[in-house]
Amino acid sequence: MKNLNKSRFIISALLLISITFIVFNNLETSSIFFSSTQLAISEYLGWFIILTANGFLLFSISLVFSRFKEIRLGGFDAQPAYTYVNWIAMLFSAGLGIGLLFYGVAEPIGNLNDYPEMLENDISYNAGKALSLTNLHWGLHGWAVYASLGLCFAYASYNKNKAFRVSSLLGKSVESNKPLAAIIDIIAILTTVIGIATSLGLGASQINSGLDFVFNIKLNEFIIITIITLLGLISVCLGLDAGIKRLSQINMIIAVVLVMTVLLLGPTIFILNAMVQNAGAYLNQIIQLSTWTEAYNDTVYQNGYTLFYFTWWFAWAPFVSLFIARISYGRTIKEFIIGVLLVPSLIVFIWMGIFGNSAIYQVLNNIGDISGAVSENASTALFVLYDSMSFSTALSISSLILIVTFFVTSSDSGALVASMLSSKKGAEIDGDSPLLSRITWAILLGVVAAVLLAAGGLGALQTAVVIFGVPFSIITIFACRELFKSLERELDN
Numbered sequence: 001m002k003n004l005n006k007s008r009f010i011i012s013a014l015l016l017i018s019i020t021f022i023v024f025n026n027l028e029t030s031s032i033f034f035s036s037t038q039l040a041i042s043e044y045l046g047w048f049i050i051l052t053a054n055g056f057l058l059f060s061i062s063l064v065f066s067r068f069k070e071i072r073l074g075g076f077d078a079q080p081a082y083t084y085v086n087w088i089a090m091l092f093s094a095g096l097g098i099g100l101l102f103y104g105v106a107e108p109i110g111n112l113n114d115y116p117e118m119l120e121n122d123i124s125y126n127a128g129k130a131l132s133l134t135n136l137h138w139g140l141h142g143w144a145v146y147a148s149l150g151l152c153f154a155y156a157s158y159n160k161n162k163a164f165r166v167s168s169l170l171g172k173s174v175e176s177n178k179p180l181a182a183i184i185d186i187i188a189i190l191t192t193v194i195g196i197a198t199s200l201g202l203g204a205s206q207i208n209s210g211l212d213f214v215f216n217i218k219l220n221e222f223i224i225i226t227i228i229t230l231l232g233l234i235s236v237c238l239g240l241d242a243g244i245k246r247l248s249q250i251n252m253i254i255a256v257v258l259v260m261t262v263l264l265l266g267p268t269i270f271i272l273n274a275m276v277q278n279a280g281a282y283l284n285q286i287i288q289l290s291t292w293t294e295a296y297n298d299t300v301y302q303n304g305y306t307l308f309y310f311t312w313w314f315a316w317a318p319f320v321s322l323f324i325a326r327i328s329y330g331r332t333i334k335e336f337i338i339g340v341l342l343v344p345s346l347i348v349f350i351w352m353g354i355f356g357n358s359a360i361y362q363v364l365n366n367i368g369d370i371s372g373a374v375s376e377n378a379s380t381a382l383f384v385l386y387d388s389m390s391f392s393t394a395l396s397i398s399s400l401i402l403i404v405t406f407f408v409t410s411s412d413s414g415a416l417v418a419s420m421l422s423s424k425k426g427a428e429i430d431g432d433s434p435l436l437s438r439i440t441w442a443i444l445l446g447v448v449a450a451v452l453l454a455a456g457g458l459g460a461l462q463t464a465v466v467i468f469g470v471p472f473s474i475i476t477i478f479a480c481r482e483l484f485k486s487l488e489r490e491l492d493n
Contacts, residue, residue, distance in 0.1 A: 008182060009422040009437060012189040016444055020451045034463035041466050042303040047293050052473050053310045054290055057144035059480055060337050063151070068487040069334035074158040080330035088343055089248040091146075091324045099138070100255075100351055101403050102202045105385050106378040107134045108356030109371055112363065116299040127274070127360045128281040134352050135282045136289050137306060139345040142313040145476070146324060147340040149317045151333065152479040153325035155486065164322055164420045169479035184475060188318040189421045191468040193441070193448055195315030196414035198465045200225060200449035202379075203407040207400060209379040213387075214396040222450045228404065229446030232411030233439060247409045254402045258395070259354050265389050266358040274360070275353035282349075311469030317476060319417045326420075359385050415442035 023030045063069065072078050080087070111130035112118070118126045152169045162168040166188040167181035174181055204221045211217040235247060263271060294302045328336055359370050362385065373384040382399060386392040418441035 005422055008185050008189070009440075011182070012186050012418075012422060013440060013444065015186070015190060016193060016448060020448055024451045024454065038308075038463040038466050039300075039303060041470060042300075042307050045470060046302055046307050049307050049310050049314075049470065049473070050291065050293055052477065053141045053145070053313070055477070056148045056480075057141050057290075060144040060147045060341050064334050064337050066333075067491060069332065071155075071159075071333050071487065071490065073154045073331050073333070073336065074329045078158070078330040080328075082327055084339075086249070087327060087339065089252040090327055091320075091340060091344065099199060099202070100348070101382060101399060101406065102206050102379065103134075103138070104351060104355035105359045105370070105381040106374050107137065108352065109359050109363070109374040109381065110378065111305070112360065113371055113375060114301055114305070116294075116297050116301050123364060127357075127364075128277060129285075130360070131274070131278040131353065131356055132282045132285050132289060133305070134356055135278070135349055136286065137309040138348045138352060139282075140286075140341065141290060141310065143341050143344050145313045145317050146320050147337050148480050149321035149476050150324040150328070150340060151336055152476075152483045153322050154328050154331075154336065155333075155483060157325065158329055159490075160486065164326070164423075166318060166421070166475060166479070169482055170475070171482045171485075185421055187468075187472065187475065189418055191315050191317075191472045192319040192414060192418050192421065193445055194464045194468045195312065195317075196319055196410055196445055197449040198312065198315070199410050200228070200407065200445060201453045203403055203410075204228070204449065204453065205379040206382070207403055207407075209377065210383050210396055210400045210403070213380055213383040214393060214400075221453055225446050225450045225453075228407045229411060229442060231404070231408045232415065232442050232446075235408055235412040237435065237439075247405055247412070251402065251405050251409060254398060254405065255351075258398050258402060259351055261391075261395065261398075262358055262389075263354050265391065265395075266354070267361045270361050271354055271357045274357040275350070278353055278357075279349070308466065311466045311473075314469035314473040314476070315465045317472065318421065319414055322417050322420060323413050355382075355385070358389075362388055411442055411445055414445055415439070418445075 082090070108130045111133045112126055115126075115129060115133060118129065149169075153164060156162040156168050157164050162175075165181075165185050167174055167184045170184065174184065201221075204224045207224050208219055208221050211219060292302075292306075324340060328339075331339065359381070362368055362370050368384060368388045370381065370384050374381045383396050386395040386399075389395065415438045419437040422437060422441075
């Protein structure tokens with residue numbers, strides 16, 4: 001435990017335990033608090049969240065064409081530690097995973113049901129709008145958050161020999177102020193845990209729904225979280241290469257087989273035609289959709305959709321960005337941004353296009369009741385889609401396996417990152433990062449997810465993300481500012 005920063009570790013763990021205890025012992029009050037808080041943040045800070053998400057996208061794209069683009073992470077002679085395939089697989093598994101499986105069907109159909117500016121009796125327009133919104137929520141804007149903060153971490157650590165901590169990204173004035181640095185790092189740890197716990201809660205809900213829908217097996221979601229947490233602990237103990245790397249490879253193989261199977265078993269030509277049309281609609285509408293604040297609409301769509309998704313990306317940023325930075329040694333800035341921003345966004349576009357359009361095809365042709373399923377319980381949406389397809393049971397089982405492996409990957413990598421954030425300078429994500437610390441964070445991730453589910457289900461998970469995601473977005477803005485200043489100094493000297 002010599003590499004553990006005991007103050008950051010103990011304070012963060014105690015704060016999480018205290019919050020969890022208070023919420024668990026006041027479930028009804030907590031549920032009301034979560035609901036009212038999310039509405040207040042959406043009402044008063046919605047404009048800021050949307051501006052910030054767009055700002056990160058513009059910042060990332062500008063770096064690709066800037067004079068800094070050929071700067072290599074780790075120095076001139078640095079060579080990448082992982083192949084492109086392994087690199088993409090790991091960042092994708094850590095960065096999305098459960099979210100894609102949960103929302104691949106639920107998000108497009110939810111948009112179709114809930115977006116306030118849909119046109120009556122114009123399904124072509126509405127379907128295109130639904131997929132455009134889905135790509136907005138899961139594409140370029142979200143990955144730009146990861147790319148921006150990830151580059152901050154990578155450059156600070158590999159080029160400036162700074163610790164893998166958020167406080168290290170904010171300049172000497174913050175680093176030298178130990179109390180302020182500690183507060184910022186603790187906020188980052190709490191944000192990491194809450195962000196990942198949200199995904200774990202979604203994953204548990206979907207596993208439970210899948211088991212019930214396919215096998216008529218009803219399990220307590222707490223039991224599911226416990227089992228997955230134990231599997232995550234095993235992976236944590238195995239380390240980066242033996243654990244996360246292998247799981248990520250498995251994830252990608254299963255995901256590719258699954259999405260291609262759905263494409264071939266579903267309305268293939270319809271899906272391909274729709275995806276081409278979706279691409280045009282997204283590119284044509286991206287500015288309008290990404291700046292829409294619901295100012296003239298007496299609706300609450302943004303509260304449960306765009307603002308939630310953007311703050312979810314913010315909340316996941318310290319976790320995914322640090323992890324991406326850790327595996328990106330040797331990449332140039334241009335290579336890093338393109339790899340983190342464009343490749344996963346393209347994968348998301350394909351995934352959402354295939355699953356989303358398969359679902360919309362069923363709506364158009366009155367096959368099943370997938371719209372009703374999404375409205376009633378979004379976690380069943382994927383399995384309702386399969387129910388009207390050939391080999392439905394095999395598809396459902398494959399998806400459940402993929403959810404579990406994504407679940408374990410998120411728990412594992414989240415624990416590793418939380419451990420890094422609470423370690424001393426020089427501690428690596430694998431090896432020197434204390435094992436006891438990683439085990440502690442893996443357990444706390446499961447506990448927080450379980451308690452948030454008990455305190456209000458999906459609504460509580462969403463609110464927790466918003467509460468922690470907004471302040472961390474402000475920290476990220478200052479980190480990007482410091483990165484730009486450092487890059488300028490490097491080239492000007």
